[in-house]
Amino acid sequence: MRAVRLHGIGQLKFEHVDAPGALAADSVRIRVQAVGVCGSDLHNFRTGQWMSRVPVIPGHEVAGEITEVGANVSQFRAGELVVADSRANCGECRNCLEGRPNVCEHMGYLGEVCDGGFAEWLRLPATRVLRVPTGVEARIAALAEPLGVALRVARRLDPAHAAPILIAGAGPIGGLAAIVLEHLGFGPLIETWRVHSWWHPSPARASSPLSCSSCSANWTVRV
Amino acid sequence: MLSLVLAALSAGGRAAMVGIFSGQPALDANALVERELELRGCSVFCDEQHEALALLPQLAAKLERVISPPVTLEQLPQEYERLLAGHSPYLKSIVQP
Numbered sequence: 001m002r003a004v005r006l007h008g009i010g011q012l013k014f015e016h017v018d019a020p021g022a023l024a025a026d027s028v029r030i031r032v033q034a035v036g037v038c039g040s041d042l043h044n045f046r047t048g049q050w051m052s053r054v055p056v057i058p059g060h061e062v063a064g065e066i067t068e069v070g071a072n073v074s075q076f077r078a079g080e081l082v083v084a085d086s087r088a089n090c091g092e093c094r095n096c097l098e099g100r101p102n103v104c105e106h107m108g109y110l111g112e113v114c115d116g117g118f119a120e121w122l123r124l125p126a127t128r129v130l131r132v133p134t135g136v137e138a139r140i141a142a143l144a145e146p147l148g149v150a151l152r153v154a155r156r157l158d159p160a161h162a163a164p165i166l167i168a169g170a171g172p173i174g175g176l177a178a179i180v181l182e183h184l185g186f187g188p189l190i191e192t193w194r195v196h197s198w199w200h201p202s203p204a205r206a207s208s209p210l211s212c213s214s215c216s217a218n219w220t221v222r223v
Numbered sequence: 224m225l226s227l228v229l230a231a232l233s234a235g236g237r238a239a240m241v242g243i244f245s246g247q248p249a250l251d252a253n254a255l256v257e258r259e260l261e262l263r264g265c266s267v268f269c270d271e272q273h274e275a276l277a278l279l280p281q282l283a284a285k286l287e288r289v290i291s292p293p294v295t296l297e298q299l300p301q302e303y304e305r306l307l308a309g310h311s312p313y314l315k316s317i318v319q320p
Contacts, residue, residue, distance in 0.1 A: 002320060004299045012300045037294075037316040042307055043243050059318070083276065087267055102267040118299060120320045130272060136279045139293070139317050140286055144279060146315070147286075148272030149241060149265070156265045157239035168228045173241050175314040179285055183278070 003119035005055040009048040017057075020115075020123035028076055028126050029068040030084075033138035035117040036061030036146060039171050040109075050112045060086035060110040062117030063132065063141035073126040081132040083144045084117065084124055086110045102152070143176070150176035159186045166190040229254055237261040289314035296320050 001019040006012050023029055041058050044050045062084040066076050076082065089096050089104035096104050110116045110128075132141040150173055159165055165187050167178045178189055225248040228238055240262060254260060268275075279286075291313040294302045302316055 002296050004296050012303055014297050014300060032320050035318040035320075036290075037299075037302065037306060037318065040243060042303060045303055046307065083272075085272060100269065102269050107267075118296060118318060118320075120296075130276055133276060133280055136276075136283060139290060139319065140279055140283045141276070142317055143286055143290070143315065144272055144275045147275035147278065147282075148268040151271035151274050151278075152268040153239050153241050153265045155271065156263045157237060159237075166228065166231055168224060168231075169242065171242060172315045175289060177241075179282060179289075180278075183282060 001120040003057050006045060006051070006058050007055045009051070010045065012045055019121045023068055023070045023123060025070040025072040026125055027070045027123055028066050028073060028129060030064040030082065030122045030124060031067050032062060032064040032117050032120055032122050034063045034142040035059040036142045038146065050109065052108065052113055056112065057115040057119050058111040059117035060084065061142050061145040062110070062122060063138040064122065070126070076126055076129065076131070081138060081141060082129040083132060083141050084110055085128045085130060086145050088113050146172055147176050147180065149173055150180045153177045154180050154184060154186070164188050164190055226251065229260060232258070232260050234258040237263065239263045239265050241265040291316045293317060293319035
């Protein structure tokens, strides 16, 4: 199959590799339809911080169609659109057992500890996929993973009603957090100029610029 | 950036931090104490991906505006370089094999 593999720091290659083999009884086979590129993909490519094995197929923001289910899988069927749960938590440490798998002591991720979604095919345990609502396209469904992170931020921030919120960051999570917070009725939002520009491309509305002396960021306030 | 965020907070304000920091940002511990500021880390999600899926039908039109045209697997190595150089006009690049 066609795939992109990470071979080391700064070494990302398009290749033809073997497709995933026989399906385990608890797993599903997925024809990948859309995968988001995460900031952590880029960070790992640049620094090798989470390079636990190479070569590996990165990509953890995956949406695709189930084409085959294992013998013991009853909750999914072929033809369903699903997304991957990016987490590969151990399920056995204190944090996992206490219902906090996101802070697993042995956390790994799809595309790091096992092959991810930058490929035509992917094989995952059925417990690691989630069904996509009817009518949602795969390229939108791929955003469920980072949108989940943005919702986590909103939950952890737990803002008071009408409290102003500064989105200090120009990346995808900052942008998605702004979308989520606005949708949930929080704010007013104060966005960095770049986040602001994603959906308000006209600079005419920009006002009250702030600047950061340490990182040269320029912020624009929208209240 | 972190010091500027802390300076921007009102007394009793709260910052939720997510993503990857480069280096070890300096932190004014006295500012946290004297102005009763809160810092909360945010790591991935617990059940929030389920909630995100449920929101997709309502947010799809808005999300469509911030994602890239399809990037092929063949184009992906170059897309990495483009993203690292900060040259993408999109919030999120989407690979469609």
